[in-house]
Amino acid sequence: GNSVTQMEGPVTLSEEAFLTINCTYTATGYPSLFWYVQYPGEGLQLLLKATKADDKGSNKGFEATYRKETTSFHLEKGSVQVSDSAVYFCALSPHQAGTALIFGKGTTLSVSS
Amino acid sequence: KAGVTQTPRYLIKTRGQQVTLSCSPISGHRSVSWYQQTPGQGLQFLFEYFSETQRNKGNFPGRFSGRQFSNSRSEMNVSTLELGDSALYLCASSLGQGSNSPGQFFGPGTRLTVL
Numbered sequence: 001g002n003s004v005t006q007m008e009g010p011v012t013l014s015e016e017a018f019l020t021i022n023c024t025y026t027a028t029g030y031p032s033l034f035w036y037v038q039y040p041g042e043g044l045q046l047l048l049k050a051t052k053a054d055d056k057g058s059n060k061g062f063e064a065t066y067r068k069e070t071t072s073f074h075l076e077k078g079s080v081q082v083s084d085s086a087v088y089f090c091a092l093s094p095h096q097a098g099t100a101l102i103f104g105k106g107t108t109l110s111v112s113s
Numbered sequence: 114k115a116g117v118t119q120t121p122r123y124l125i126k127t128r129g130q131q132v133t134l135s136c137s138p139i140s141g142h143r144s145v146s147w148y149q150q151t152p153g154q155g156l157q158f159l160f161e162y163f164s165e166t167q168r169n170k171g172n173f174p175g176r177f178s179g180r181q182f183s184n185s186r187s188e189m190n191v192s193t194l195e196l197g198d199s200a201l202y203l204c205a206s207s208l209g210q211g212s213n214s215p216g217q218f219f220g221p222g223t224r225l226t227v228l
Binding site for chain 2: 099
């Protein structure tokens with residue numbers, strides 16, 4: 001079946017530190033991969049996506065590369081800010097009719113100044 | 114463009130009752146998906162509707178049902194509520210064109226509490 005595994009949190013960093021949140025997946029076929037972010041008190045927002053192997057999604061300084069050989073889609077940012085504190089969700093959408101998302105458990109990021 | 118709207122935002126029910134939640138997608142979006150978010154299980158897919166037809170279904174009991182209207186608005190219904198149904202229910206809309214879609218856009222959710 002399809003599943004997503006994210007690193008357990010919380011992740012606590014100082015401002016300007018380098019961020020990596022690991023995400024691996026299990027899927028039949030070639031899924032699309034996503035990172036969503038949920039800021040405190042707000043709804044889920046799409047952060048970035050990649051639809052095929054070796055694609056790199058990027059947005060707001062965040063990047064993730066679709067690695068088919070390692071079935072991974074790790075989220076990275078070179079220099080985090082306090083405003084990046086949120087819960088980050090890795091998700092996949094199987095390549096079949098429909099847009100259902102399978103989510104990881106989420107990783108809480110806390111950035112202090 | 115207005116975003117995804119969900120009503121009501123908060124709901125308190127007692128065990129055994131039933132509840133109906135509503136979702137209005139972004140204008141032009143034909144796909145509506147529903148998710149349940151709980152601290153223990155995280156975000157779980159309930160079902161997806163596209164052009165008034167259920168296209169995908171998650172692993173939830175038959176007490177959970179939904180429908181979509183011709184204007185793409187969707188409702189989900191939970192019958193015979195259980196304490197474990199307490200959760201944030203999220204609705205997401207998209208163009209529904211698979212991997213080429215810009216992705217799903219989520220509403221703020223309906224917080225359901227079952228007493």
